[in-house]
Amino acid sequence: MRPKQSKGFILLEALVAMSLILGAWLASVNVYQTISLRFLAQEAKQVNLRKVLDVYETQERFRVYRGQ
Structure with missing residues (x-):
C-alpha cells in the first residue's frame, strides 16, 4: 500500500502537467x-500600395495621352 502522502503528490503532478499543457x-x-495580426497589417499595406500605384x-496615362 502507498502512504497517504502519495495521493497528494499525484495530485500535484496532475496540476503541474495541466499547467504545462495550458501554458503551451x-x-x-x-x-x-x-x-x-502581422498578416492583416501586411495586407493593409499592400492594398494601400496598390491604390497609390493605380x-x-x-496620372501617367493621362500625361502621355495629353502629350500626343
Missing part, C-alpha cells in the same frame, strides 16, 4: 494571434 496552449494562441499609373 496559451503560447500557441499568442503566436497564432501575432502572425495573423493613382500614379492613371
